[in-house]
Each structure stands twice: as C-alpha cells, then as structure tokens.
Amino acid sequence: MSENRTVVAERVVRLAAETDTAALRDLDDVGHGTSWPDDYFADSIERSDVLHLVVDEDAQLVAHACMHFEDDVSRVANVAVAESARRRGLADMLMTQLLDAAVLRAPARPCVLEVRADNTAAVALYRSFGFVPCGIRRDRYPLSSSSGTSDALVMTLDDPAMGAARRKDR
Ligand SMILES: CC(C)(COP(=O)(O)OP(=O)(O)OC[C@H]1O[C@@H](n2cnc3c(N)ncnc32)[C@H](O)[C@@H]1OP(=O)(O)O)[C@@H](O)C(=O)NCCC(=O)NCCS
DSSP: OOTTOOOOOOEEEEEOOGGGHHHHHHHHHHHHSOOOOTHHHHHHHHOTTEEEEEEEETTEEEEEEEEEEOSSOEEEEEEEEOGGGTTSSHHHHHHHHHHHHHHHHOTTSOEEEEEETTOHHHHHHHHHTTOEEEEEEEEEEEOTTSSOEEEEEEEEESOHHHHHHHHHTO
16 A cells, blocks of 8 residues: 555534534634533524534544524524644535525525634635625623633625635635
8 A cells, every 4th residue: 555645534514413512612612712501502403593513524523613594694603613623624614504505595684793803714714705894893702811802893794695606616
C-alpha cells in the first residue's frame, strides 16, 4: 500500500437526537463560551418547527446547526464547529442545508439571525450566503472572560434560495 495515502474521515450529516445532548452542550461551551440550560437542546430536538442538524466524523459529533421556522421568518439559531474541525467547510455545508430546507418549507420567508458583532469568522460565514446587517442589539451577550457584554449584529437574508445558490455556485 502507498505510504502517501490520504485518510478521509467518514462524515455523516443527520438530525440531532436526544442522545447528542451532552456532546452538543460541550460543543457550544467551547464555541460560544456559554452554557445553555439543560432542556435547551432536548427542546430543540423534539420540536417540529426546528431543524437541528449534526455532523459526525468517525462517529464523533463535530458540528451542528439549527434553524427555527417561525411564522414570518426562518431563524438561524445556532451554528458551531469543533475547533479541530474548523476551516474544512462544515459550517458552509450545514448553512447550505438549512437554507435549502428554508426554501422548501417557506420560500418567501426571509432568514434572520443574530451574531456577536465581534465574531468575524461567523459574520464572514453569513455574509458569504448573502446575509446583510440590519440592526444592532446592544449588550446582548455576556462576555465569558469579564463582566462586560457584547453587542449582537442582526443580519437578514431576504431570499434564502439566492443565498443557498450563491454558495453552491462558488
Ligand atoms: C464560525 C464557525 C461556525 C465557522 O465554521 P467552519 O466550519 O470553520 O467554517 P467553514 O470552513 O465552513 O467556512 C465557511 C466560510 O466562513 C468564513 N470563515 C470561517 N472561519 C473563518 C475565520 N476564522 N476567519 C474568517 N472567515 C471565516 C469564510 O467566509 C469561509 O469561507 P471560505 O472558506 O471560502 O473563506 C466556527 O468558527 C465556530 O464554530 N465558531 C464558534 C461558534 C460560533 O461563533 N458560531 C457562530 C455564531 S452562532
């Protein structure tokens, strides 16, 4: 066998399950520096108006993303990728799947999200799908490193179909 072979992780994208709760909490603790209430993930996994996707690589949960389908908007509620798995297109893939689902479910509804205003990686991710800033919510997030707070940037994407297509066309 060749010495230069490339090992490719087995990647599975699937719906989040109740058994993922601990892994999801760990992922978000690292990614966001925030601990969600215990019932946060269980609730999101059970609801029919929420699409919650996870990615396993070699049977390890390494990424997740979540969209809430509300009456007038589709809301990206969470995207997080394990540090060891970043910059390999996982958030890109999950966002594309969320937007595809939004197009199928509610093509005319805009997508919205909130992101820490200083989160340059996430803002760049969302901009790459065509999300544009439409407001600021002051002092929205507590800072884990101090007693201060951080503002949230509110972003919107009027046409989810265009957003999903924009990334696929790259
Ligand atoms: C933001 C985050 C989800 C990106 O995940 P990722 O899988 O590394 O992102 P991808 O590899 O799919 O990158 C997709 C695009 O996002 C942007 N991006 C991702 N990481 C970036 C970084 N460190 N700096 C600048 N842009 C970045 C780029 O536009 C990138 O496209 P490109 O590769 O063509 O440049 C990840 O860094 C993370 O989990 N951070 C902590 C949690 C978080 O902040 N979540 C978002 C707010 S809810």
